[in-house]
Amino acid sequence: MPSFPRSGDEQLQARLNQVSEKIARPEFLAGQGLGNEIGFWIFDYLPEQELQVREYLEFLPALMERQHPELRVAQVNLLRVVRDYLNERGFLDKAIKMQQSKGDAALLKALRGPLHMDKFAPYLIRHSLSHDPDIVLLTGVGSIWPMMRAHNLLNALHGPLGHKPLVLFYPGRYDGQSLTLFNQIASNHYYRAFALVP
Numbered sequence: 001m002p003s004f005p006r007s008g009d010e011q012l013q014a015r016l017n018q019v020s021e022k023i024a025r026p027e028f029l030a031g032q033g034l035g036n037e038i039g040f041w042i043f044d045y046l047p048e049q050e051l052q053v054r055e056y057l058e059f060l061p062a063l064m065e066r067q068h069p070e071l072r073v074a075q076v077n078l079l080r081v082v083r084d085y086l087n088e089r090g091f092l093d094k095a096i097k098m099q100q101s102k103g104d105a106a107l108l109k110a111l112r113g114p115l116h117m118d119k120f121a122p123y124l125i126r127h128s129l130s131h132d133p134d135i136v137l138l139t140g141v142g143s144i145w146p147m148m149r150a151h152n153l154l155n156a157l158h159g160p161l162g163h164k165p166l167v168l169f170y171p172g173r174y175d176g177q178s179l180t181l182f183n184q185i186a187s188n189h190y191y192r193a194f195a196l197v198p
Contacts, residue, residue: 012049015197016056019043022196023135023167024068024153031163039165040154047182048143050171057139057169067138074133076124078140082147085123089114102119111147118197125160130190142171142181150179151190158192159163167196 022028031039034103037175044051057075064073086092091114099107114120129136141150172181174195179187 009049009052012045012052015043015045016053018071018197019056019167020060020063020067023073023137023165024064024071027032028165029071029134029158031165039163040158041165041167041196042170042179042193043167043172043196044170044172044198047142047171053169053171054139055155057137062070071135072131072133073135073137073196074129074131075139076128078138078153079149080129080140081124082120082144083152084127085120086111086133108146115147121153121156121160130163133164135167136161138166138168141168145185150181150189151187154193168193 028039051160061075062075064071083092085094091111095107095111098110138153141148141153154166154168170179170181172179172183172185172189174180174193176195177191179190181187
């Protein structure tokens with residue numbers, strides 16, 4: 001199997017090099033071995049490794065296309081989806097001006113309604129997953145904090161995605177019980193996902 005062609009943290013690189021093989025396995029795609037749980041997975045990494053992970057994620061689609069052309073992989077950058085969502089609803093320019101004039105706290109309060117998961121999760125599915133992919137890869141979760149929390153998004157996607165495998169690339173720590181963004185910001189308990197590559 002070809003490896004990710006960049007230098008960097010060797011332990012992280014060894015873990016990244018397992019991603020394409022892992023997500024293409026029939027048992028992964030079918031959710032086998034998970035009992036009745038949903039097929040949500042988390043690939044956690046140190047926040048300072050963000051750029052190396054981004055480089056890998058730029059390389060991954062071509063690798064999957066070469067090795068597994070039969071699989072439809074949706075790689076969803078959450079920051080881009082949030083931007084497009086706010087733009088389509090006419091909020092993007094207003095949000096930028098509000099942040100500049102009133103600050104972060106006022107902006108976060110104003111976005112609480114538009115970015116509620118009852119509205120945003122259906123948009124994400126329509127916007128990014130309408131082609132019914134076999135695998136969903138979510139990235140950019142660190143870039144959308146604190147506008148959005150990973151555990152809220154995952155909870156909102158449980159029902160609509162069913163047993164479709166989803167991998168969240170997470171700049172922080174997931175211990176099987178809770179998410180800690182940037183290894184500093186504890187989230188509510190979240191225990192429904194599995195570690196993709198321990």
